[in-house]
Amino acid sequence: MKVVIDRFEGNYAVVELEDKRVCSMPVELLPKGAKEGSVIRIELDTEETDKRKERIQKLMDKLWE
Amino acid sequence: MKRLWIVLLTFVLLVGFIGCSSGGTSNIAPDDSDGNVDLSSPMNPTMPEDKSSGIPEGSSDEMPAAMPENEKNLMPLEVHFLDVEQADCILIKTPGQKAVLIDSGKNTHEDTVVSYIKSQGIDTIDAVVGTHPHEDHIGGLDAVINSFNIGKIYMPKVSHTTKTFEDVLNAIDNKGLKVTTAFAGTNIEVDPDLKIEILAPNSHTYDEINNYSAVVKLTYKNTSFLFTGDAESVSEQEMISKGYDLKADVLKVGHHGSATSTTAQFLKKVSPDYVVISVGKDNRYGHPDNLVLNRLKTFGVEIFRTDEYGTVIATSDGETIKFDKKGDENI
DSSP states (O other), X not given: OEEEEEEEETTEEEEEOTTSOEEEEEGGGXXXXXXXXXXXXXXXXXXXXXXXXXXHHHHHHHHOO | OHHHHHHHHHHHHHHHHHHHHHHHHHSOOSOOSSHHHHHHOTTOTTHHHHHHHTSOTTXXXXXXXXXXXXXXXXXXXXXXXXXXXXXXXXXXXXXXXXXXXXXXXXXXXXXXXXXXXXXXXOSEEEEEEOOSSOXXXXXXXXXXXXXXXXXXXXXXXXXXXXXXXXXXHHHHHHTTOOEEEOOTTOBOOSOTTEEEEEEEOOSSOOSSGGGGOOEEEEEETTEEEEEOTTOOHHHHHHHHHTTOOOOOSEEEOGGGGOTTSOOHHHHHHHOOSEEEEOOOTTOTTOOSOHHHHHHHHXXXXXXXXXXXXXXXXXXXXXXXEEEETTGGGGO
């Protein structure tokens, strides 16, 4: 999914979704260098997801009785 | 022979009078250059002809010819600040029955905005101003352009990458219209009774899109309105530096009451009696900012907020301005 930064309002970036709806996104979520008009691609990071699953599962296996 | 000429001349004159009187009383004569002046005067010697052909017996002399003028003078200027939540949309109805729209709410407001304008009996918007390409100002503009006859479109020459902006440009293009650049010094001429001037932007490039906002001053006789879009302190400072006459009775507070705008210096120059803040209830951006509200209170102005009153309608007869806070019943 791609969103476009329409404007900034305080600590929020107001982004336009592909169907023209807008929503507010805390600026902390923005990639570095994002400005008004920047297009942000939001996508799954499956590799990182799998890594985390594995790591947490190991911890759980250790801790659960 | 001489007698025949007199008869002919009398006939020509008679036909002439009848032609004039029908033109004068119907009030749709296109060539009103000097003919109307003569006909509207009750002292005019052609009036008896008028009377016999057009005016029902018993009517007073001044009734039909004077009515259209009186009616026109009785029409006040109306400025409707539509309740479009956290967005801007201002509809101006002029004494000469022209319509001007400044911004059009968000994408989600397009049906509301279109039906509100239609409910006002408007099918032609003579001038449309898109103050700047943010979605909360131009979101409904494509629908407006598609729904009404449009005169001229004014927008600052600044680009944006949203689909919202692209859709507005496509709507303009599909209708075969062009855009007039909104820049300081441009006059919007729709009604000779009014002066509508653009006071900002004053530069060609800014860091923030907000500062490209077209700032519009509307003057009707002794009353005036200033609509600032989302212009921030940078633009406010430029307008002050340029020495423009910023004094206005009513100020549409910039950027929904955000602290980025309405600096004390600017407020002092505008010196309004009334301000309107177009703002959404419980918006997450903290608009209007307490700093701005306190500043406005210090200046002793009367504040109308669309989140509290709904649509706010100001009417001016050219001398005094009245506010109707029950406008939301219309929306």
